[in-house]
Amino acid sequence: MTMPTGPTAPAPDPASLPAARSVLPPDGAPWDAVxxxxxxxxxxxxxxxxxxxxxxxxxxxxxxxxNVACLLAGAGHRVRWIGRVGADGFGDHVLAEIAARGVDVSAVRRDPHRPTGVYFRTGGERCATSERPTDPGLAEVLYHRAGSAASAMSPATVDRSDAHSGRVLHLSGITAALSDGCRALLYELTAPRPGRPLLSFDVNHRVGLWRGRDPAVLLDLARRCDIVFVGADEARAAWGIDGVDALRSALPEPSVLVVKDGGRGATAHTVDGTVHVPAPSVEVIGPTGAGDAFAAGFLSATLRGLPLRARLRHGHLTAAAALTVPGDVAEPPDRALADHLAALDDAAWGRLRLGPDRTAGAGPHGRREP
Structure with a gap:
């Protein structure tokens, strides 16, 4: 699969980008998030x-x-997921599982000619390279997604009015790597136009998907969005950019740029300044899904109009919920508990220890040490 270059996928002219926005569209959209x-x-x-x-x-x-959609729905938001699955049993399973978590799937299309993607994964951290890991602590991840139903998404197969039917549209760089049509779809959905929802973009650089291609596409797409999530490690791997300040210089356009740095914490750049929140100590059970959970927690707090520091803390708390259970998607933290923990003073936040103990239907308890 070859990515288009040249005039079919130009780098955006900063002058053509929409003005940076820090305020959500009015709460009159059918969905809080798509x-x-x-x-x-x-x-x-x-x-x-x-x-x-x-x-x-x-x-x-x-x-x-x-994953983000399910966590947002679990946190009480109105959420739609848009995708494409095969007209097969695995497609049935995907739709049933996501719908069971309270997410609308009415805009998902079934493809009678392409299969639902499948992947195999062992436990452990994701390998930072595309090579098969030799470290037993790293996960083996084996994808069977080439030619999947989702790779057939394009501007012709996804209704823009469906995608733009929420207050927030959340996208990720994974989609851009699936096919030329998927890449074109992301450029279409992030194009500046009146009435566009707030655009959230998680860079989600996957080394194997970009083998032989230029991941600078992800930088182009991020520049067209309003809220951008990127890991410090993936910025180094994808673009050779090292450091929070260097990343902000490379991405001045988003209203909010969130740089995640693993257990060290996360930093948000806005037009009003920079806020850093250290990550709490977490007893890790399963390392999968923490990045998606962080984005969901941050977006949930954004939809609620919470201040920036609280958004970062809710991101960390939701990530902890994912880290303290096996599997890709956890239940989000209980809102009252998360609000209480997010409001702690800096000293108490620094003493926070998060583990897998739960209340009925709630997320991780914070065990505060004296």
């Missing part, structure tokens, strides 16, 4: 085996954008 992207069936070994040794697998679903 999330668009691929969701696949994920198969995990039932035990700690490597893929070569596993005989029994547990089935689930996984997709960066639908």
């Amino acid at each position: 999330c668009l992207g691929e969701t696949m069936v994920v198969l995990r070994p039932e035990g700690p085996e490597r893929l070569a040794d596993a005989a029994v697998f547990t089935r689930g679903v996984g997709g960066a954008e639908s």
Whole structure:
């Protein structure tokens, strides 16, 4: 698959970009948030085996954008997920699982000619390169998504009015790597035009998807959006940009640029200044889905009109909910509990320890040490 270059995908002219926005559109849209992207069936070994040794697998679903959608719905927001799945049993499973979490799937299309994507994953952290990991602490991830139903998304197969039907449209860089049509769709949805919703973009650089292609496309797309999430490590890998200030210089257009730096915390740049919030200590059970959970927590707090520091703290708390359970999607923290923890003074926040203990239907408790 070759990405188009030249006039079909120009770098945006900063003068053509919409004015930076820090205020959400009025709360009159049908949905609080619309999330668009691929969701696949994920198969995990039932035990700690490597893929070569596993005989029994547990089935689930996984997709960066639908993970965010499920967490936002669990936090009480009106959410729609838009994607494309095969007219097959795995497609049935994806739709049933996401709908069961309170997410609208009425705009998802079924493709009778292409399959639903599938991937296999062991436990552990994602490898930072495209090579098969030799470190047993790193996850093996094996994708079967080439030619998937989702890769057929394009401006011709996705109704822009559906995608723009929320107060926020959340996208990720994974979609841009799936096909030329998917890339064109993201350029279409992020084009400056009147009435466009607030655009949220998680860079989500996946080394294997960009092999032999230029991930500067992700920088172009990020410049067209209002809220951008990027990991410090992926910025170095994708663009060779190192450091929070250097990233803001490369991405001055977004109203909010959130730079995540693992266990060290997250920094948000806005037109009003910069806020850094350290990450709380977390007892990690499963490392999958924390980045999507952070975005969901931040967006939920944004939809509620909370101040920037609280948005970052809600991002950390929702990420902790994902880190303290196995699998891709956790239940979001109980809102009253999360609001209480997000309002702690800096000293108490610094003493926060988050673990997998739960109340009924709630997220992780914060265990505050004296």
